[in-house]
Amino acid sequence: MAAINFVPIFYTVFLFIFCLTAIVTLGGILKWKAFNKIHDKYLKVLFTALLIELVGAVMLTYQSLPPIQGYEVTEYRWLNDYVDYEDAWISWLSDSQRQCLTHNNPSDGSEASVACKEITTELAAIRKSVKRTGKGDVLLVKDKSTGRYRGLVQYTFPDAGAPISMEVLDGKKTKEGLNLTFLQSIRIVDLQKGTAVRRSVTLKIEFTKESDSEAFKGFLFHSRAKTDSGKPLLIANSRLIRVSH
Known part of the structure; x- marks a missing residue:
C-alpha cells in the first residue's frame, strides 16, 4: 500500500x-x-x-529555505527594556493633542476624532509597555557582494499576547557595531473600551558591540517625538544577542 x-x-x-x-x-x-x-x-x-x-x-x-550562495544568514534574539517615557511624550504633544487626553472625545469619524483616537491609543500602548521588556527573534541576511543586511523579525510587545511581523529594511556593519532600520507593522492595542489599530512606523537603531560577547547594545528612540531640548525621545534600551552563526 x-x-x-x-x-x-x-x-x-x-x-x-x-x-x-x-x-x-x-x-x-x-x-x-x-x-x-x-x-x-x-x-x-x-x-x-x-x-x-x-x-x-x-x-x-x-x-526552511536552502542556503543561498553569496548570502550569509544569522539569527539574533532582540530585547527592548522600555523606560518610563510617558511624561516626556505628553510634554512633546501640542496643546490640542493634550486635550484629547482630558476630554470626552467624539467618535463620529471626523478628522479631529480620528486624530484623538491615535493619541489615546498610543498613550494606552505606552502605559502597557513602560518598565517592561519586549522580545523578538531576528533573521538577518547579509549580501556578501554589498555587505548590506535585510531580514525578518517576529516581535512581541510587553502589552501583547501575540507577536507581530517586522522587517529589517536595511542594515550595515560599522566600526562600532551594527546599524539597522526596522519597519514595524500595524498592531492592535487594548483600550478600556474595545481595541484600536496602531499604524506602522520605521525605527532606526545604532548598535554597539559589547566587548567579549556575541551581543550588541543600542538605544531605541521614538519615531517622531522629541525631548524639550529637541533630542530624539528615548523609549527603550535595546540588545541584540547572536544565537547562531
Whole structure:
C-alpha cells in the first residue's frame, strides 16, 4: 500500500484556514453586511490569529529555505527594556493633542476624532509597555557582494499576547557595531473600551558591540517625538544577542 503524503494536505488545510480567517477578519473590520455584528472582542481574537498564522508561515518558510550562495544568514534574539517615557511624550504633544487626553472625545469619524483616537491609543500602548521588556527573534541576511543586511523579525510587545511581523529594511556593519532600520507593522492595542489599530512606523537603531560577547547594545528612540531640548525621545534600551552563526 502506497504511503500517504500528508504535506499537500497540511498546506491545503492551512491555506483554507488562513483564507477563512482573513475573510472574516476583514469583513469585521470593514463592517460588511454579513459580518457587521461581530463583537470587538472576537474581532481582536480573529486579528490575532491571522497575525500568528502569517508570522508563523513567513518564519517557517524562511527558515526552511536552502542556503543561498553569496548570502550569509544569522539569527539574533532582540530585547527592548522600555523606560518610563510617558511624561516626556505628553510634554512633546501640542496643546490640542493634550486635550484629547482630558476630554470626552467624539467618535463620529471626523478628522479631529480620528486624530484623538491615535493619541489615546498610543498613550494606552505606552502605559502597557513602560518598565517592561519586549522580545523578538531576528533573521538577518547579509549580501556578501554589498555587505548590506535585510531580514525578518517576529516581535512581541510587553502589552501583547501575540507577536507581530517586522522587517529589517536595511542594515550595515560599522566600526562600532551594527546599524539597522526596522519597519514595524500595524498592531492592535487594548483600550478600556474595545481595541484600536496602531499604524506602522520605521525605527532606526545604532548598535554597539559589547566587548567579549556575541551581543550588541543600542538605544531605541521614538519615531517622531522629541525631548524639550529637541533630542530624539528615548523609549527603550535595546540588545541584540547572536544565537547562531
